Amino acid sequence: MLRQYELIEKVCSYDPTADEALLNRAYVYAMRMHGSQKRASGDPYFAHPIEVAGILTDYRLDTATIVTALLHDVIEDCPVTPQDIEELFGAEISELVQGVTKLSKLELSSELTRQAENLRKFILAISKDVRVLMVKLADRLHNMRTLEYIPSPAKRERIARETLDIYAPLARSIGCHRICSELEELAFEHLNPVARDAIGRRLEALRFEQGGAVSLVSQEIAARLEDAGVPARVFGREKHPYSIWRKLQRKSIGFSQLSDIYAFRVIVDTEDDCYRALGVIHRAWPSVPERFKDFISTPKRNNYRSLHTTVVGPKGMRIEMQIRTEAMDRVAEEGVAAHWRYKDQSYGFDAEAQAAAGGRDPLVNLRHLVQVLEHGGDAEELMEHAKLEMFLDQVFVFTPKGRLVSLPRGAMPLDFAYAVHTDVGDTCIGVKINGELKPMRTQLSNGDVVEVIRGPKPVVPPDWRSLTVTGRARSAIRRHIRQTEKEEFTRLGRATVDQTFERAGKSRRDVSLRPAIERFAVSGEDELFEAVGRGRVTPSQLLDIAFPGLNSAEREAAAALRRIEDGKGARLYVRGSGLTPGVSLHFAECCSPVPGDRIVGILQHDGSGLAVHTIDCERLAEFEDQEELWRDLQWTPEAERNTVARARLTATIKNAPGVLGQACTIIGEAGGNIVNLRMHHRQQHFFDVDFDIDVRDAKHLTNIAAALRANPSVETVERAKG
Incomplete structure (x- = not known):
């Protein structure tokens, strides 16, 4: 102390x-x-x-x-x-x-x-x-x-x-990377000690194998830069276990396939030296295509600035490099805290120096969160959208007039429209990307020029939520939906209650609903019917409160109607524009969607209804030119909270005693329930095994896959489709 x-x-x-x-x-x-x-x-x-x-x-x-x-x-x-x-x-x-x-x-x-x-x-x-x-x-x-x-x-x-x-x-x-990194590592140690220890053992073995090579590569890079007249400080750094874990999850690759466990940082004096050093490195060693990023000319939203490149360096090693100045390095580690300094006889935050260095407003991300809050919504939505805004990486796109817009990676045209202005998002009816009309589900790439096609008045279909990844866009869409759908749910709820009462031989007009209004703490009949329409209150609950003395025959008659209306189980878990009355719904076996997957519906030619696919299902390529068959869908809160779904992981495992038992233990410790497994393609050193697992959602499945990948005896793990 x-x-x-x-x-x-x-x-x-x-x-x-x-x-x-x-x-x-x-x-x-x-x-x-x-x-x-x-x-x-x-x-x-x-x-x-x-x-x-x-x-x-x-x-x-x-x-x-x-x-x-x-x-x-x-x-x-x-x-x-x-x-x-x-x-x-x-x-x-x-x-x-x-x-x-x-x-x-x-x-x-x-x-x-x-x-x-x-x-x-x-x-x-x-x-x-x-x-x-x-x-x-x-x-x-x-x-x-x-x-x-x-x-x-x-x-x-x-x-x-x-x-x-x-x-x-x-x-x-x-931008406080140093604090962020330590918080992540400490949390990871308590939340998943098994995975952390497994990654730690792999890193320790790697240090033993490559520790000397890292020092030699640093010396080689420094010597090349010195010969070219670029003074620099060069050092290698090891990726943290939690960063490795996240990459195993995100990339669906094995530990042995990671190319950036060791990276090298090149610290130079000036911004010009950054680009000079980049030229020296690219002339000395061949660069890896599509692995160069310039965060100096286009800083990240948290004001991070650096050049990133990957080259095939000495002894054929694949080397990731970050090139930056001392000032950039301090901002990269300390973020907004790097801008406190003594100036004009006082000590405080110096925004002018930050701007003069070419950076952006370091608090822009927090202001995005404030915009999410302004759209209101319930507690669950707020937590979801706040996490979306904080977690996602970024991509840079342009308006037709050349304005740069920074969006999370994976963003789609609606995210862009709402980033420009809420009114633009609300009235968006189509999009041109690089001058060509594109579907609204198209993911934006770095350098795209995006032009929003607007309609005369706000029209936001509920299923558009599946076409966004940013919290700002999703909260704006939900706000608009809340304003426009209340009347529809009220009308639906009123009709459902009337039908249930009639089926039981009763009439809503014969009784007061005041006890039900008080019981469910709503403001009046319209809000009560809206709750029924949204599924928060069942018609049978109202029937029991309004007519507590119902006999068994009357109850059975009312229940029979409820079974008919709610009998199609898939409708409890999926919603969207394609779910019109009379259209049946089923989950496609080719991709086996689970809650959390981004999903889409395809209207079947044979009249069998709507098939629900994951957005990355290979079969969707068959319908690419038939947009009239596509329906945007999303999971209901019921599916995301209270269901178990079955998915399959296919793992390639070393052929050694006890390895299969280790894999099963890992799945169990991660909360998965194995309902079936099948071994195939057995060879001398490896074999493939299919695990059919009950999981809560797609994130749960991803965590199980990442836990398996962290085991040194598991070579690859992929989610099986079909």
Whole structure:
């Protein structure tokens, strides 16, 4: 734990204008307020805020932020009010402490609605003052470093999951790679220790095999640059286990196929030297096609700037390189924290220097989240869209007038339209990409010129949600749908209730629905019928409340109608524009969709109804020129929450004793239920095995596949289609 004088010395070392008296007062106040409180580790509680403040001094934050770190828990854990903080330390620090406290309350809540509401308030707070986020990230980082002292495994898992879902992406969104990376590694260690240990063993073996080669390659690169007159600092770095795990998931490849476990960083003096160094490297060794990225001329949304290239280097090694200046390197590691500096006799955030260096607004990602919040929606939608905005990588496209628009990788035309303006998205009816009309499901690529074709009035079909990947677009579509579909669901619910009542020999007009309105806490009959239309309330529930004395014959008659209406099970799990009355629905066996897959419907020529396929099903190529058969579909919340689906993984495994048992154990530990397995293509050293597994959704299946790939005895794992 930092002593009082040590903390003040660290702050004054980078900020000569620091208010030492204020820092001293805050240090003593935190110790006095937390008093005899203890942490789960047995340490005095006041050691925690002091360590949080110490973490922030490594990022050279201003005095107000350091004081906020010292006081960030006093409102929540001590008999202290915001007014007390304002009187003792000023309005600025009081607002910062309150902003951090709002998110601390989020951690204490297990209820999704309260969690989302606190996240909403917190995002608004950090969009106004990013120092709130810096304090909270440092707070979470220290908590994660001591997470093993929490006795409850369930609580450890909840905190680690929250770290991975919310805090690490927030750190990445403002460019704080160093904090993000450590949070991810600490969370990974608690959430999936088996996979982490497996990857760790593979890395250790790789270090033994290639450690010397990495040093030689660094020397070779440095020598080439020195001969060309480009002064540079060159060093190799090893990919973190969690980054490897994510790549195993995303790319569906085995560990042995990863080419960037070791990468080399080239640090030069100026931006011009970056391009000179790139030329030297490309002349010395052949570059790998389509592996060059220029993030200097087009920085990432979090202001990351660097040149990336991959070459076939010395001894035929495939080498990934990052070329950047010292300033770019600091921004890459510290993000928004790199812009605090002493200027004009004061110390604070220097946005001008950041802009002069060619960067963008480092808080742009947080402002995108604010736009998501403005569209409203329920707690589940908010959490989904916020995570979408924070997690996705990017692609660069252009408007017809040459304006650069940054979008997440995998984005489609509707994402582009809503990124330009909400009205453009609402009125979009088609798109031209590079001057050619294209389907709305087309994924955008770097350099595409996108022109939106607009209609005269907003028309947003519900199934368009499957044609977007950004939280901003999805939340805007849902907002529009909420405004336009309420009347339709109300009408549907009213008709369903009337039919159910009539089937039971009753009439809705003979009884008051007031008891049902009170029971389901709705504002009136229209909202009650809307709940029925959306499936939140069943007609039989209303029947029981309105006529509690129904005999068995009447109940059976009403239930029979319900079985007829709800008998087509697939309709409980899939919705979309193609699901008109009378059209049957079935899941295609060629691709076996599971919840979480992006899906599409194909109207069958033989009149058998609508077949549901995954968007990447190979059979869809047969219908590419028959757009009239396509229907955009998506999963219902019921499918995403309460179902189990069957999928098949095909793995190539080493032919050795006990290996198949290891694979089965891995699947079980990952929560999969093996219902069948079949071995085939058995050879001397390898054999293939098909695992039929019950999984919750596509993400669950992807996690199981990645866990298998992390095992050294498993060569490849692919999802089987058909």
